[in-house]
Amino acid sequence: MTAARSGAELPHRGSLDSVLVANRGEIALRVVRACRELGIRSVAVYSDADAQAAHVRMADDAVHVGKSSASKSYLNEDAILEAARSAGVDAVHPGYGFLSERPSFAAAIEEAGLTFVGPPSSVIATMGDKASARALARRAGVPVVPGSDEVASVEDAVAAAEEVGYPVLVKASAGGGGRGIRPAASADELRTVVAEAQREAASAFGSDKVYLERALQGPKHVEVQVLADTHGGVVHCYERECSLQRRRQKILEEAPAPGLDPSVRESLCAAAVDLAREVGYVGAGTVEFLVEGGEFFFIEMNTRIQVEHPITEWVTGLDLVAEQLRVAGGAPLSVTQDEVVCRGASIEFRVNAEDPGQDFMPSPGEVTGLELPGGPGVRVDTALMAGDVVPPFYDSLVAKLAVWAPTREQALARGRRALAEYRVQGLPTTIGLHRRLLDHPAVVDGTYDITTLEAWLRRADVGHSE
Amino acid sequence: MGSHTITSRTPGVFYHRPSPDAEPYVTEGASVSEGDTVGLVEVMKTFHEVKADATGTVSKFLVENEDEVTIGQDLVELET
Numbered sequence: 001m002t003a004a005r006s007g008a009e010l011p012h013r014g015s016l017d018s019v020l021v022a023n024r025g026e027i028a029l030r031v032v033r034a035c036r037e038l039g040i041r042s043v044a045v046y047s048d049a050d051a052q053a054a055h056v057r058m059a060d061d062a063v064h065v066g067k068s069s070a071s072k073s074y075l076n077e078d079a080i081l082e083a084a085r086s087a088g089v090d091a092v093h094p095g096y097g098f099l100s101e102r103p104s105f106a107a108a109i110e111e112a113g114l115t116f117v118g119p120p121s122s123v124i125a126t127m128g129d130k131a132s133a134r135a136l137a138r139r140a141g142v143p144v145v146p147g148s149d150e151v152a153s154v155e156d157a158v159a160a161a162e163e164v165g166y167p168v169l170v171k172a173s174a175g176g177g178g179r180g181i182r183p184a185a186s187a188d189e190l191r192t193v194v195a196e197a198q199r200e201a202a203s204a205f206g207s208d209k210v211y212l213e214r215a216l217q218g219p220k221h222v223e224v225q226v227l228a229d230t231h232g233g234v235v236h237c238y239e240r241e242c243s244l245q246r247r248r249q250k251i252l253e254e255a256p257a258p259g260l261d262p263s264v265r266e267s268l269c270a271a272a273v274d275l276a277r278e279v280g281y282v283g284a285g286t287v288e289f290l291v292e293g294g295e296f297f298f299i300e301m302n303t304r305i306q307v308e309h310p311i312t313e314w315v316t317g318l319d320l321v322a323e324q325l326r327v328a329g330g331a332p333l334s335v336t337q338d339e340v341v342c343r344g345a346s347i348e349f350r351v352n353a354e355d356p357g358q359d360f361m362p363s364p365g366e367v368t369g370l371e372l373p374g375g376p377g378v379r380v381d382t383a384l385m386a387g388d389v390v391p392p393f394y395d396s397l398v399a400k401l402a403v404w405a406p407t408r409e410q411a412l413a414r415g416r417r418a419l420a421e422y423r424v425q426g427l428p429t430t431i432g433l434h435r436r437l438l439d440h441p442a443v444v445d446g447t448y449d450i451t452t453l454e455a456w457l458r459r460a461d462v463g464h465s466e
Numbered sequence: 467m468g469s470h471t472i473t474s475r476t477p478g479v480f481y482h483r484p485s486p487d488a489e490p491y492v493t494e495g496a497s498v499s500e501g502d503t504v505g506l507v508e509v510m511k512t513f514h515e516v517k518a519d520a521t522g523t524v525s526k527f528l529v530e531n532e533d534e535v536t537i538g539q540d541l542v543e544l545e546t
Contacts, residue, residue, distance in 0.1 A: 068534050069479045353510070362510035364477055392477040393534070396510040 016040050016091050016329040019117065020084045021059060023095030024074060026400060027305070028055035029383045031093045034321040035060075043087040045080060047073035049391040054383040063087055068393045074098045077105050084114055091115035091328055097395060100304040101128055117328040119228075119282045119303050126279055127301040137298040140278035142271045145290065145297040147213040157194040158187050160212050167215040170197040174205035183215050216297075218449040219290035221245065222257045223302075224272035225312045227323050228281040233333045236269040237316050238342040240308055242288075244443070244453045246360070251430065251453065252437065253308040254347040255315045258408055258446025261294060268296050275301065284309070284324045290450075307350070307397065310379055314346035314404035345408040347415050351382070351399035353390045355428040356457075364392035369425030373418035377404045377411075390427060398429070408446065412438060436460070470520040471528070472542040474535045478509035480516075482531040490531075492542075497523045504542050507535060522546035 018041035021031045028044060032055060035042035044059035049068035056062045063083040066073035073079065075098055084092050092109050094100035094117065106121035118124070127133045134144050148160035150173055161168050161184075170193050172180030182197050184190040194210065202208035225237040241257035242250045257265070272287035275298065286302040309320045318340070323333060354360040370386040382399035384390065390398055403418055405411040419435045440456055442448040474480070482490040482505055492504050498518045505516040522544035529541055 069532065071532075362476070362512055364510060392509045393479065394510065 016325060018089040020087055020089040020092045022080045022092050023098055024050055024055055026381045026383045027095040029058060030321055030381055032059045034325060038322055038325055043089055045083050049393055054385055070393055077108060081108055091117050093117040096304050096307055115328050117324050123279050123281060124303045127303050133300060136279055137275055140274045142275050142298045145214055148211050150209045150211045154191050154194050158190055161190055164212050164214050168212045169215045170194055170210050171213055172201035172205055173209040173211060174207040216290055216292050218451050219292040220449050222291045223286050223288040224269050226272050226276045226285050227333055228276050229327045229333045230282055230330060231332045234273050234276050235337045235340055236273050237312050237318060237340055240311060243448055243450045245450055246453050251350050253311055255311040256342055264294060283327050284320050308348050310381060310402040311346035311348045314402060315342045315344055316340055344404055344406045345411040346402060346404045347411050348400055348402040349434045350397055352396040352430045353398050353427055354396050354430055356430060356433045362396050363427045364390045365427040367426045371423040373421035377414050378418045468546045470522060470544045470546045471540045472518060474507055474539045474541055476507055476509045476514055477537045478507040480529050480533050480535045481506040492524050494524050516541060520544055520546050
């Protein structure tokens with residue numbers, strides 16, 4: 001490892017000379033590009049299937065890490081660590097997915113005397129555990145979805161529900177994955193439901209312990225981008241609206257969140273900064289909330305760069321990946337909070353190799369033809385070039401189209417225009433779905449919530465894919 | 467006695483068992499009915515069960531657990 005140098009010698013990039021990019025696809029390319037602009041040597045890693053991939057072609061160097069399956073390559077901690085050692089890099093950028101939120105991996109990088117581009121492994125561990133993240137949010141004064149402790153009797157449940165607020169969900173402590181959950185809208189209903197839930201929990205899970213949680217009816221998923229350095233600097237970069245989800249996978253995101261009350265926005269952003277400070281955050285992170293009525297509730301923090309970071313880059317003018325690399329090199333953030341300004345509107349469309357007409361069946365294969373959209377306010381993040389093959393071994397995300405315009409209405413028009421230009425031949429993608437989604441009234445007026453997309457997909461004929 | 471080969475409907479990674487710690491779906495010599503699950507193919511982080519499309523006895527696995535497979539590749543041989 002090279003000795004840390006003072007920020008004065010290298011004011012623009014901290015002390016990093018070289019970075020191992022421990023990822024693939026568009027995000028690996030994104031990191032390679034940021035490194036190139038900062039004068040940092042980038043070293044890609046690749047599996048058998050990715051030997052000819054764009055992130056390998058564009059990096060300064062590349063190291064083979066294993067067979068095609070993810071568990072034998074990009075998810076293999078030992079192989080990635082060995083690649084970092086053999087390449088002689090200062091730091092490892094994990095991107096998103098794969099090893100990015102594994103405390104053991106970050107700890108191994110730290111123990112090897114290298115820099116992990118992200119928060120300390122202890123922070124990843126704290127925020128990765130639901131109970132400890134919720135406890136930390138409470139300590140930071142950040143609201144969580146209201147809930148009770150375990151209730152011992154029906155009357156205890158009724159008393160607790162007064163505090164939690166109706167409607168409530170009765171949840172089995174030993175349940176999980178959506179099992180053992182029953183709603184109740186009133187005290188009368190709750191009396192019946194708790195008794196049933198206790199009996200059911202006892203037989204299904206071997207424990208009759210239940211607790212209550214507020215039932216949100218149709219909340220919006222709104223998340224706040226934060227940046228923190230190692231000098232105590234923490235800023236938020238405003239919010240992203242990410243409610244359009246299918247099976248908890250986001251498909252379209254926008255910034256700023258349409259219709260968000262300015263005072264809620266202010267509180268939300270302040271809460272994200274408080275949480276980041278409380279946990280000792282370093283680097284780029286995202287604090288996710290559910291927003292309903294005038295209330296918001298913390299759900300989780302993603303301790304890495306987010307897929308949808310380009311829309312925040314569009315509205316703030318910041319380069320979030322460059323900030324990550326600078327912070328990892330020990331430099332302070334390039335901006336103060338006052339200098340982070342949200343301007344215009346940006347929308348991202350995730351292009352997945354999936355067939356919406358076949359229940360989103362993954363569609364790996366060869367891209368025989370490709371026409372990318374362009375022109376004003378259009379950005380495409382992709383590692384997929386004509387003639388490339390989308391391998392079956394990894395995530396189905398193959399590209400992100402992000403548009404920007406001075407107003408939301410113009411951004412929607414620009415999105416329609418760019419989607420009309422976008423052509424992928426050889427395999428089905430979600431491009432056609434996005435074109436139709438932009439005609440949905442709740443998308444046009446920005447009133448959609450986390451139930452909107454799945455309800456629309458159940459109704460709509462999304463048969464013709466593209 | 468004839469033989470029948472079950473093929474993969476999708477490219478991906480083949481698994482003999484539903485999860486790493488679980489028992490295999492079927493072993494060589496087992497009898498299977500049409501519609502029984504004989505394996506799993508992972509494609510782009512989603513899992514698809516491989517169903518027997520004939521009734522018979524498993525005579526041979528043509529791929530190992532965690533092998534990479536292509537669309538249409540022979541997976542399991544049945545004696546019918």
